[in-house]
Amino acid sequence: MASADCVVAVDVGGTSVKAAVVDxxxxxxxxxxxxxxRGAEQVADQVAALADELTDAVQARGPAPVxxxxxxxxxxxEHSGTVLLAGNLGWRDAPMRAxxxxxxxxxxxxxxxxxxxxxxxxxxxxxxxxxxxxFLAIGTGxxxxxxxxxxxxxxxxxxxxxxxxVVEPGGDACACGARGCLEATASARAIARRYALRTGExxxxxxxxxxxxxxxxxxxxxxxxxxxxxxEALRVCLCVLAPELIxxxxxxxxxxxxxxxxxxxxxxxxxxxxxxxxxxxxxxxxRAGCLGAGLLAWHAIGREVRP
Amino acid sequence: MASADCVVAVDVGGTSVKAAVVDxxxxxxxxxxxxxxRGAEQVADQVAALADELTDAVQARGPAPVxxxxxxxxxxxEHSGTVLLAGNLGWRDAPMRAxxxxxxxxxxxxxxxxxxxxxxxxxxxxxxxxxxxxFLAIGTGxxxxxxxxxxxxxxxxxxxxxxxxVVEPGGDACACGARGCLEATASARAIARRYALRTGExxxxxxxxxxxxxxxxxxxxxxxxxxxxxxEALRVCLCVLAPELIxxxxxxxxxxxxxxxxxxxxxxxxxxxxxxxxxxxxxxxxRAGCLGAGLLAWHAIGREVRP
Numbered sequence: 001m002a003s004a005d006c007v008v009a010v011d012v013g014g015t016s017v018k019a020a021v022v023d024x025x026x027x028x029x030x031x032x033x034x035x036x037x038r039g040a041e042q043v044a045d046q047v048a049a050l051a052d053e054l055t056d057a058v059q060a061r062g063p064a065p066v067x068x069x070x071x072x073x074x075x076x077x078e079h080s081g082t083v084l085l086a087g088n089l090g091w092r093d094a095p096m097r098a099x100x101x102x103x104x105x106x107x108x109x110x111x112x113x114x115x116x117x118x119x120x121x122x123x124x125x126x127x128x129x130x131x132x133x134x135f136l137a138i139g140t141g142x143x144x145x146x147x148x149x150x151x152x153x154x155x156x157x158x159x160x161x162x163x164x165x166v167v168e169p170g171g172d173a174c175a176c177g178a179r180g181c182l183e184a185t186a187s188a189r190a191i192a193r194r195y196a197l198r199t200g201e202x203x204x205x206x207x208x209x210x211x212x213x214x215x216x217x218x219x220x221x222x223x224x225x226x227x228x229x230x231x232e233a234l235r236v237c238l239c240v241l242a243p244e245l246i247x248x249x250x251x252x253x254x255x256x257x258x259x260x261x262x263x264x265x266x267x268x269x270x271x272x273x274x275x276x277x278x279x280x281x282x283x284x285x286x287r288a289g290c291l292g293a294g295l296l297a298w299h300a301i302g303r304e305v306r307p
Numbered sequence: 308m309a310s311a312d313c314v315v316a317v318d319v320g321g322t323s324v325k326a327a328v329v330d331x332x333x334x335x336x337x338x339x340x341x342x343x344x345r346g347a348e349q350v351a352d353q354v355a356a357l358a359d360e361l362t363d364a365v366q367a368r369g370p371a372p373v374x375x376x377x378x379x380x381x382x383x384x385e386h387s388g389t390v391l392l393a394g395n396l397g398w399r400d401a402p403m404r405a406x407x408x409x410x411x412x413x414x415x416x417x418x419x420x421x422x423x424x425x426x427x428x429x430x431x432x433x434x435x436x437x438x439x440x441x442f443l444a445i446g447t448g449x450x451x452x453x454x455x456x457x458x459x460x461x462x463x464x465x466x467x468x469x470x471x472x473v474v475e476p477g478g479d480a481c482a483c484g485a486r487g488c489l490e491a492t493a494s495a496r497a498i499a500r501r502y503a504l505r506t507g508e509x510x511x512x513x514x515x516x517x518x519x520x521x522x523x524x525x526x527x528x529x530x531x532x533x534x535x536x537x538x539e540a541l542r543v544c545l546c547v548l549a550p551e552l553i554x555x556x557x558x559x560x561x562x563x564x565x566x567x568x569x570x571x572x573x574x575x576x577x578x579x580x581x582x583x584x585x586x587x588x589x590x591x592x593x594r595a596g597c598l599g600a601g602l603l604a605w606h607a608i609g610r611e612v613r614p
Contacts, residue, residue: 075580085580132462146547148455155439155549158582165546166539169476177579232473236543239472240453242462272484273382273392275465 008051008068009294014088019050022294026124026305040094048103069109069297076112077157109300115152116292118145125283126247134243137250142183167229182233186226194222209255231266238274249282315375316601321395326357329601333431333612347401355410376416376604383419384464416607422459423599425452432590433554441550444557449490474536492536501529516562538573545581556589
């Protein structure tokens with residue numbers, strides 16, 4: 001399939017930019033990762049440079065890319081093509097779609113990294129053929145994608161902010177300014193911070209998970225609080241939208257059943273009349289956002305992706 | 308317009324059944340209310356009798372009704388036409404649509420009372436031209452209608468259960484079996500119960516609201532807890548779906564600004580990055596469910612309602 005059509009897909013993160021070409025079956029090739037520049041103009045330059053680089057790479061073997069998709073974190077308004085606010089990048093009201101359009105000769109699709117990740121899981125991963133469902137990405141932060149009718153519901157950029165549901169009233173300060181948000185309780189950053197506060201030792205969330213299994217009482221307490229917070233937040237989502245499937249992705253999901261088994265149990269014990277959802281691990285890992293950017297690019301030119 | 312087409316609309320409640328004919332502009336006429344029978348078969352008999360009565364009434368002046376819409380409380384699966392569970396009615400897995408279809412010679416639409424009420428407000432009331440929004444009905448219980456793309460999102464009958472978001476962890480027992488649900492904190496029944504617990508005096512929720520304004524410390528405490536609970540639950544809805552409009556209906560909404568002003572304030576002080584929604588009173592009052600049943604009937608025969 002070396003001569004198949006493809007699109008350029010770029011996932012802008014707080015620390016790195018991941019890019020690849022994605023074909024019409026949703027397969028990523030020629031993946032490349034570079035450190036994220038500062039400033040929206042500079043990142044748009046990076047996106048254009050990556051597009052050139054990938055175009056050169058694929059043109060040696062077949063047709064040039066036919067579109068470009070770019071996704072970013074933060075509050076993203078797909079409709080206006082704007083990053084309203086991205087704390088990790090230091091951006092406010094950055095017209096990202098227009099900045100990229102100015103620099104490339106391709107149709108440009110623009111979206112939110114987690115909603116794009118949710119779309120990728122819905123088309124290519126754990127949400128295949130699932131109908132409406134919820135995608136939850138637990139990494140440095142926590143965000144969700146409310147998958148309705150095959151697309152991620154945006155709410156003007158403000159929907160899916162599962163990480164800012166309060167699960168510990170009066171609890172730890174969250175970056176958003178509130179207290180006790182899920183993100184301040186159960187994100188990888190929060191888990192590492194809470195464990196360090198108890199022990200003075202700075203280790204990654206995955207290590208806290210491993211130590212919890214080994215019986216470290218501090219690790220058990222921190223991990224259990226995170227799982228309970230997640231169960232509380234998911235219970236709320238069940239009350240509002242009643243998804244029958246919840247796909248858990250992001251870095252913390254690599255803990256697999258160490259996370260999902262207690263989460264299923266804590267969630268089930270909190271439900272009364274609600275349907276018990278399937279809670280499953282995402283399948284695409286760190287590639288989800290980039291693949292989602294590729295899907296958005298294909299959709300922007302009216303093409304469906306069929307794996 | 309005496310000769311205009313119309314539909315029969317029936318809103319089955321825990322204590323009374325409201326029926327009317329609704330024309331293609333969404334105007335209700337010939338309204339009649341009867342006490343609710345026990346048992347799904349008996350209620351289906353009532354619905355059929357009301358349809359006959361209303362048909363006779365309108366046929367004296369114009370064409371007979373062209374469809375029938377019926378709505379009920381509880382967990383309602385519109386897709387299968389079933390009341391999965393209705394505590395107030397004592398029903399479980401009642402095939403309401405089929406029971407009514409057996410008894411009448413009209414196309415039958417079937418739905419959920421609060422989702423139908425939300426639809427009525429969306430088409431004829433406070434949600435007119437609003438796009439996606441949230442309808443919240445606060446009465447004996449609390450339920451919501453998530454209005455997306457002009458219809459109420461059902462989630463197999465389980466969506467919109469805003470009343471069962473936990474707002475007081477470890478709080479009062481809720482009828483659903485959980486503790487601290489919004490419904491156990493802020494429904495008209497909960498407000499009356501909590502005031503009676505403090506004072507020994509049994510008064511309606513509206514009277515508690517009036518006494519709170521007059522400075523009764525017990526009324527102030529109960530009313531404030533209800534408002535805070537509502538603000539907590541709405542904050543959660545903003546995190547998940549980010550509605551820009553919240554329409555508050557149900558019996559408690561008749562308290563008007565006594566409810567909505569402190570609710571807006573309590574909600575605003577809980578928001579950080581989220582958009583502050585418009586929180587407005589419903590416009591159709593107790594007629595919303597019946598009007599919504601009428602809209603469902605019109606939609607079932609492929610007709611739009613234009614006020």
